[in-house]
Amino acid sequence: MKNIVYQKASEFINRHPGTVVWRLKAHCKIAERYINDDEEILYAFAAQKGVSAWDMISTHVLVITNKRLIVAQKRLVFGHFYYTITPDMFNDFSIKMGLIWGRAIIDTVKETVILSNLSRGALKEVETVLSKYMMQKKRELENGVPNEDVIKLNNELKSISENGEE
Numbered sequence: 001m002k003n004i005v006y007q008k009a010s011e012f013i014n015r016h017p018g019t020v021v022w023r024l025k026a027h028c029k030i031a032e033r034y035i036n037d038d039e040e041i042l043y044a045f046a047a048q049k050g051v052s053a054w055d056m057i058s059t060h061v062l063v064i065t066n067k068r069l070i071v072a073q074k075r076l077v078f079g080h081f082y083y084t085i086t087p088d089m090f091n092d093f094s095i096k097m098g099l100i101w102g103r104a105i106i107d108t109v110k111e112t113v114i115l116s117n118l119s120r121g122a123l124k125e126v127e128t129v130l131s132k133y134m135m136q137k138k139r140e141l142e143n144g145v146p147n148e149d150v151i152k153l154n155n156e157l158k159s160i161s162e163n164g165e166e
Contacts, residue, residue, distance in 0.1 A: 005031050005063050008044035008161045015164045018119030020059075020101070021046045026074035027061040034072065034082055039065040042157040043129050045122070047104070047115035049073065062115065064133055066154055069106075071113060085113070087137035095127045104130065125165040129157055 006028035013021055024046055035041065042064045049060040049071065060081070063070040069085040091107040102123040103116040118126060136153045 002032070003028070004041050005035070005044045005061065008041065008063075009046050009061055011162065012045040012122070012125075016119040016122035016125070018101070019046065019122055020048060020117035022059045023074060024059070024061065027059055027072055030074050030080045030082065031061050031063045031070050031072035034070055034084070035063065035065060036067075039067050040154065041065055042133070042154055043161040045126065048117040049113065049115060060115070064129065064157065066150075083113070087134075087141055090134050090138065093130055093134065095123050097123055106130070125160065128165055129160055133157065 006025055009024055009028055013019060013024065027046065028044070031044070044061060044063045046059055046061045048058050050058050058073070060071050060073045063072070068087065071081075071083040071085070073081040075081065085106065085108055089108040089110065091109060093104060093106045096103050096105065097120060100120075101117045102120055103114055103118060104123070104126050106113040106115070115126075132153060136150060140150060
């Protein structure tokens with residue numbers, strides 16, 4: 001599982017070079033530290049966490065696994081930040097596009113996570129991945145048992161992670 005998060009996040013940055021990201025490898029190492037052995041990494045991307053488009057030093061990596069969302073950041077000098085969002089905490093999310101960059105806003109029961117400074121081209125891909133993931137996980141919570149749709153969704157998210165959205 002070593003460097004899978006970095007590989008997927010790098011592929012995202014290569015597809016969407018306008019996204020503002022710093023120290024990607026360090027942030028990805030923190031996220032990988034918290035991924036359990038029974039989790040499968042479906043998608044990863046990086047963005048600035050916060051409201052201000054001028055705050056360009058708060059890069060976080062967001063990892064979507066088959067069980068949860070992980071948001072991680074390596075602090076500049078020492079320590080790190082780690083957040084997890086389980087599917088039962090999802091409320092809603094929205095996409096906002098500005099003149100240069102856009103942002104994805106994930107609303108949870110507890111807080112609102114704002115991922116900003118995403119390139120305009122990345123917004124559609126992030127919206128597709130987050131909406132499919134959230135809808136499927138909500139369905140799975142209601143039904144209780146994962147089915148073929150879950151396997152299909154996981155494969156689709158992996159494909160988007162590797163090739164981008166067609």
